[in-house]
Each structure stands twice: as structure tokens, then as C-alpha cells.
Amino acid sequence: NAGVTQTPKFRILKIGQSMTLQCTQDMNHNYMYWYRQDPGMGLKLIYYSVGAGITDKGEVPNGYNVSRSTTEDFPLRLELAAPSQTSVYFCASISGVGNEKLFFGSGTQLSVL
Amino acid sequence: RKEVEQDPGPFNVPEGATVAFNCTYSNSASQSFFWYRQDCRKEPKLLMSVYSSGNEDGRFTAQLNRASQYISLLIRDSKLSDSATYLCVVNGMDSSYKLIFGSGTRLLVRP
Numbered sequence: 066n067a068g069v070t071q072t073p074k075f076r077i078l079k080i081g082q083s084m085t086l087q088c089t090q091d092m093n094h095n096y097m098y099w100y101r102q103d104p105g106m107g108l109k110l111i112y113y114s115v116g117a118g119i120t121d122k123g124e125v126p127n128g129y130n131v132s133r134s135t136t137e138d139f140p141l142r143l144e145l146a147a148p149s150q151t152s153v154y155f156c157a158s159i160s161g162v163g164n165e166k167l168f169f170g171s172g173t174q175l176s177v178l
Numbered sequence: 179r180k181e182v183e184q185d186p187g188p189f190n191v192p193e194g195a196t197v198a199f200n201c202t203y204s205n206s207a208s209q210s211f212f213w214y215r216q217d218c219r220k221e222p223k224l225l226m227s228v229y230s231s232g233n234e235d236g237r238f239t240a241q242l243n244r245a246s247q248y249i250s251l252l253i254r255d256s257k258l259s260d261s262a263t264y265l266c267v268v269n270g271m272d273s274s275y276k277l278i279f280g281s282g283t284r285l286l287v288r289p
Binding site: 096098100102106107108109110113115121123124153155159161165166167169170171172 | 181184212214219220221222223224227265267270272273275276277278279280281282
């Protein structure tokens with residue numbers, strides 16, 4: 066199993082550009098998450114999904130969109146990139162059975178200039 | 179009030195010391211509690227789940243205090259390799275699986 070795969074690892078965007086951060090998991094997990102982490106801060110929940118076709122807002126959803134058309138994929142869309150979206154983005158998943166750990170992707174370092 | 183709060187530290191302790199961190203949460207209905215460790219902004223790794231009765235894993239002990247709405251992490255006999263940021267995770271108000279991170283407590287263990 067590859068676990069949780071995030072692409073790209075690094076990206077530089079210009080203000081106003083759009084992009085999609087890809088996240089795929091091969092563990093058949095029901096629950097998937099997108100977090101962002103600013104320097105010196107903890108992780109902030111952007112969006113999460115409890116299963117295919119179901120998504121919900123986290124703590125900081127503004128400026129982002131998500132979709133969950135399959136169990137495996139949970140892409141994060143930035144429509145009009147702003148400097149405030151410069152951050153490290155982590156995708157994660159959990160199977161949803163019992164008290165267990167989040168599986169994380171390796172992160173995407175995004176800079177908006 | 180933030181849903182999950184931690185003292186950012188840093189806690190600077192000598193090797194062999196015992197150190198404890200607390201994490202307070204605002205949702206009295208929260209059911210899921212975890213401690214994660216993060217090194218140099220890499221992806222966080224699960225350190226321990228926190229159970230109602232408390233649990234221990236080697237030098238690490240986690241406790242849950244529902245009445246005062248906090249969880250704690252105790253590290254005994256600190257090692258240099260324990261230097262990291264420790265993040266607590268609690269499920270949020272809307273869902274058992276809306277997992278909210280605290281801002282993290284930084285630990286520095288010195289020789």
C-alpha cells in the first residue's frame with residue numbers, strides 16, 4: 066500500500082492563479098481531511114469528508130473548494146490564489162473504525178507570490 | 179474560545195527530566211483524543227491515543243480529565259530525541275470525525 070499520496074510536493078503560484086492539490090489514498094478509508102499549517106502554528110482544518118459524495122467545512126474553508134467523487138480521491142482546489150494561502154498543506158485519512166491514527170501525506174509546500 | 183488550546187512553550191528541559199503538557203478543549207461532548215508528534219514541519223505522527231482510563235506507553239503517559247476538559251501528556255526520563263512539537267487532537271463540535279489540532283507545544287531537550 067502506498068498510503069496517502071499528495072501531489073505536488075512544491076508549487077509557486079502567482080496571485081489570482083488557480084490550482085488543484087491532489088490527494089489519493091489506497092487504504093479504502095472513509096474519512097479524509099485537508100489541513101494547512103502556517104509557520105510556527107498548528108494544523109488548521111480546511112475541509113473534511115466522511116465518505117464519497119459528502120464534504121464539510123472545517124475551521125478555515127474560505128478560498129478553497131473540495132470534492133469527493135470516489136473513496137480514494139479528495140482534491141483541494143484554490144480558485145484565486147492569495148498570499149495568505151502560502152502554507153504547507155497536509156492531506157490525511159482515517160478508516161473511521163475505533164480510536165486510531167490519521168495517515169498523512171508528505172505535504173505540499175505552496176507559495177503564492 | 180478556541181476549540182483546542184495548548185501552551186506553545188517552548189519547554190526547555192535537561193535530559194532525564196520529567197515534563198508534562200496540557201491541552202484544553204471546549205466541546206464537552208468530544209470523544210476522540212490523541213497526542214501527535216511533529217518534527218520540523220514534517221507530517222505529524224501519532225504518539226498516543228488517549229483513553230478515558232488513561233494509558234501508558236513506555237516513558238509516555240496520557241490522561242483525560244473530562245470534568246476540567248483537558249488531556250495531558252507526561253514524558254519521563256526525557257531524551258534528546260524527544261525534542262519536537264507535540265500536538266493534541268480532539269474531535270470538534272459538529273462531528274466525531276471533525277478532528278481539530280491544537281497549535282502545538284514545542285519541547286527542547288538539552289544535553
